[in-house]
Amino acid sequence: xxxxxxxxxxxxxxxxxxxxxxxxxxxxxxxxxxxxxxxxxxxxxxxxxxxxxxxxxxxxxxxxxxxxxxxxxxxxxxxxxxxxxxxxxxxxxxxxxxxxxxxxxxxxxxxxxxxxxxxxxxxxxxxxxxxxxxxxxxxxxxxxxxxxxxxxxxxxxxxxxxxx
Amino acid sequence: xxxxxxxxxxxxxxxxxxxxxxxxxxxxxxxxxxxxxxxxxxxxxxxxxxxxxxxxxxxxxxxxxxxxxxxxxxxxxxxxxxxxxxxxxxxxxxxxxxxxxxxxxxxxxxxxxxxxxxxxxxxxxxxxxxxxxxxxxxxxxxxxxxxxxxxxxxxxxxxxxxxx
Numbered sequence: 289x290x291x292x293x294x295x296x297x298x299x300x301x302x303x304x305x306x307x308x309x310x311x312x313x314x315x316x317x318x319x320x321x322x323x324x325x326x327x328x329x330x331x332x333x334x335x336x337x338x339x340x341x342x343x344x345x346x347x348x349x350x351x352x353x354x355x356x357x358x359x360x361x362x363x364x365x366x367x368x369x370x371x372x373x374x375x376x377x378x379x380x381x382x383x384x385x386x387x388x389x390x391x392x393x394x395x396x397x398x399x400x401x402x403x404x405x406x407x408x409x410x411x412x413x414x415x416x417x418x419x420x421x422x423x424x425x426x427x428x429x430x431x432x433x434x435x436x437x438x439x440x441x442x443x444x445x446x447x448x449x450x451x452x
Numbered sequence: 453x454x455x456x457x458x459x460x461x462x463x464x465x466x467x468x469x470x471x472x473x474x475x476x477x478x479x480x481x482x483x484x485x486x487x488x489x490x491x492x493x494x495x496x497x498x499x500x501x502x503x504x505x506x507x508x509x510x511x512x513x514x515x516x517x518x519x520x521x522x523x524x525x526x527x528x529x530x531x532x533x534x535x536x537x538x539x540x541x542x543x544x545x546x547x548x549x550x551x552x553x554x555x556x557x558x559x560x561x562x563x564x565x566x567x568x569x570x571x572x573x574x575x576x577x578x579x580x581x582x583x584x585x586x587x588x589x590x591x592x593x594x595x596x597x598x599x600x601x602x603x604x605x606x607x608x609x610x611x612x613x614x615x616x
Contacts, residue, residue: 324580340580407509410509415506432482432488433487433505
């Protein structure tokens with residue numbers, strides 16, 4: 289049983305970025321912390337989007353190489369200018385947010401959301417993380433592996449290992 | 453520049469599961485290692501699918517709760533039987549693989565794939581990890597945050613901090 293555990297109890301202390309932050313900063317935070325993605329929060333603390341790590345990679349890879357993997361190989365073997373710094377240098381986080389990500393629903397729950405609600409939002413939106421939002425402002429982030437960890441730990445505590 | 457770095461140089465030593473393994477084992481591996489997902493490999497070492505952490509959560513949450521978040525709250529507040537152990541107990545990994553995930557292309561590259569090809573596959577399939585496969589057999593896994601880390605590290609080495 290994991291009743292009475294709320295989203296506010298699950299939040300992790302994870303970094304966020306602003307839409308006008310340097311894209312390279314976002315990439316470095318994801319890389320250094322091994323995050324599945326990062327929340328984008330505006331200047332008044334309102335979450336704007338969740339930026340998955342794979343979406344950042346899209347900008348390091350030229351668009352035509354994404355469409356045609358054989359071009360990706362030619363490009364790389366010719367030792368063309370494939371540099372994460374060069375690709376992201378001068379870009380802002382807002383430019384990494386795809387129009388599709390903007391159109392889809394933000395994976396967010398309120399602080400009183402139950403474990404079941406958090407899991408339902410992640411599962412429905414196929415998002416590796418969910419933003420916990422109180423009256424429009426970001427409270428924190430919960431990632432899918434952390435959710436699973438908490439759900440399994442809660443079970444172990446309540447069942448004393450029963451069901452293993 | 454990140455030329456000449458191949459997929460085989462990027463693989464991480466991450467656990468895998470088989471389609472007939474206990475679903476709870478897969479959930480525990482994802483939770484304990486903080487993984488964005490896990491590769492499913494058959495008995496002869498051929499990768500079958502990539503199972504994202506969010507997809508495991510789907511099975512911990514009753515289907516009707518996913519469709520209607522208000523039901524999720526009622527369910528949880530009524531302290532109904534929401535247990536990760538109970539939900540996954542007796543299930544096999546193959547039952548966690550959605551028909552949709554089976555139909556979509558496996559995010560995979562060969563060991564000689566370039567960094568650009570790896571990133572292109574992840575970006576195109578919106579996958580947090582890619583399987584490196586040699587002649588049908590799994591060589592290892594590369595996650596999106598690890599890719600970003602390697603791309604940024606390679607840049608730093610070749611530019612001595614230029615572009616920061």
